[in-house]
Amino acid sequence: MSISVEVPTPTSHSDLAAWVTRIAELTQPDRIEWCDGSEAEWTRLTNLLVEQGTFTRLAKRPNSFYAASDPSDVARVEDRTFICSEREEDAGPTNNWIAPDEMRRTFATLFKGCMRGRTMYVVPFCMGPLGGNISQLGVEITDSPYVVVSMRIMTRMGEDALRLIEERGAARKARESEARANEGRGKHDHEHGDFVKAVHSVGAPLAPGQADVPWPCSQTKYISHFPETREIWSYGSGYGGNALLGKKCYALRIASVMARDEGWLAEHMLILKLTPPQGEARYVAAAFPSACGKTNLAMLQPTIPGWKVETIGDDIAWMRFGPDGRLYAINPEAGFFGVAPGTGRSTNANAIETLWGNSIFTNVALTDDGDVWWEGLTDEPPAHLIDWKGRDWTPDSPEPAAHPNARFTTPAEQCPTIAPEWQDPAGVPISAILFGGRRATAVPLVTESFGWQHGVFLGANVASEKTAAAEGKVGELRRDPFAMLPFCGYNMGDYFAHWLEIGRMTDPEKLPRIYYVNWFRKDANGRFLWPGFGENSRVLKWIVDRLNGVADAVPTPIGNLPASLDTEGLDIAPEDMELLLSVDPEVWREEAALIPPHFETFGDHMPKELWDEYRALVQRLG
């Protein structure tokens, strides 16, 4: 195949140049641009997006934009997400699988000419601080300028990342020629190339003269991952979780495979720093399913006096053992792609402060004076809005003004609580790991695991009521082990085994302690029993006090519960508090009965240790 435009290849990295040329020949764009990540490029592309009608410039927020997606392209599409491993068994029972050869044949047709009439952007990026040991490199090719500007907020994108890819390439070449000189003595490592290759198209080629739409996308969607070759191919969607390929596709699905192979962890976790009034700062990581409170907890404003929370990350953590045998975490992202609805001054003032400018708002509502609004931003809605579907909206309108999965894209460095060490390439040492989900019943406010293996058992059993972050019915209870169900790039049974293996890689004393939390318990009338948000600091305090050996716990069949929680100044009925910190053996026998069918889906990939934990739980429940 040939292409009528010249393919610029301003790089010394020959594999990268060859790959870009190959993709251009396949997709046939009208123009090709290499992104440098500069301010000038941002200005040019945001202006272009305004001209095309994708963006509306916000009069009230500097350098900020409103975008409304096609109404069919608002969330991750889990049933169109594929792990294309060589063996179906390696994708496991929780992932959709298509054989890599078959997927490649499909893509050879689907991507053929799919960028006609559009510009193909080449976006080099780094996940994690530039040059850091835990950081990883990638290049996304995309035909969406919305994706380019979003990637500039969410990753370290452009010139610097390209230079790192070129340096890696040069270093590899030097290693290879040395190995050749030593004639096979320097045996080759299994090399995966110097960067992850990610191809994205909205799947909406334009015929000559055909007018574009504000949000091009396709009814045909594929979000595909090739774990063995560390490649990502995404077609048909412009929505963040499907299209910003550094995020879920790379930093979770591909990175989880790298982490399995290399002895580290790539997790759907926030990272926060907690400093008690007197005493040492602690770092905590927490995994909750999508739209279950990670961003909120990461930016929490403690209601207990003297305690301070600072933010390292709100969605993804990469953790590796440091030289001292402790687990160190980095946030591989540079921005927040957060749920807008429910974010307001009373729930997450720090997020609101972060959003002062330089931000993109997708599927929120537009105010008459050129600002954005969503349910929960203010107590009183404005008298008139343009809703996310572009219609006039008043408080009497039957539908919400913002889509429930409306999102903001904003630079992490703008967060008032961002920790000074958030970009430390060495990461921060993790003292505690929290799991949780939305559970209206049964699950206490906080439970401490008996140890690492029991903690892995708790993680493997995470269940949550479904949210709007993915297509499907909201509210249904589903298992979401480690909050990684949609994000684990390999067999989840093997993933559980990997977590157990991590626990054997260091001195048990140096491992983080594992907790299970639930902010979402409801009473018979459907009202949340726990006030949540800033009050969650009371739970964090108990956890830190436990780490420091100064708080008591009561053993129960499911784990250790607080003997008491600091509720000073909290307006909560004693009977509610009692329910929040209770374990009903009858209810838990029913809960336990749901575990075997869940574990059985993993067949002989399910580690024996977790079955042991199940049997021990049943025995404790009597």
Ligand SMILES: Nc1nc2c(ncn2[C@@H]2O[C@H](COP(=O)(O)OP(=O)(O)OP(=O)(O)O)[C@@H](O)[C@H]2O)c(=O)[nH]1
């Ligand atoms: N009741 C209650 N709701 C909460 C609490 N914390 C967060 N939420 C709600 O959870 C929803 C989304 O939470 P986020 O923090 O944005 O979710 P996330 O886990 O970061 O989600 P992703 O970005 O999708 O991975 C919002 O509707 C919040 O109002 C809490 O402590 N109590």
Ligand SMILES: O=C([O-])CC(=O)C(=O)O
């Ligand atoms: O990927 C997205 O669309 C946003 C996100 O964090 C999630 O769904 O967990």
Ligand SMILES: [Mn+2]
């Ligand atoms: Mn997420």
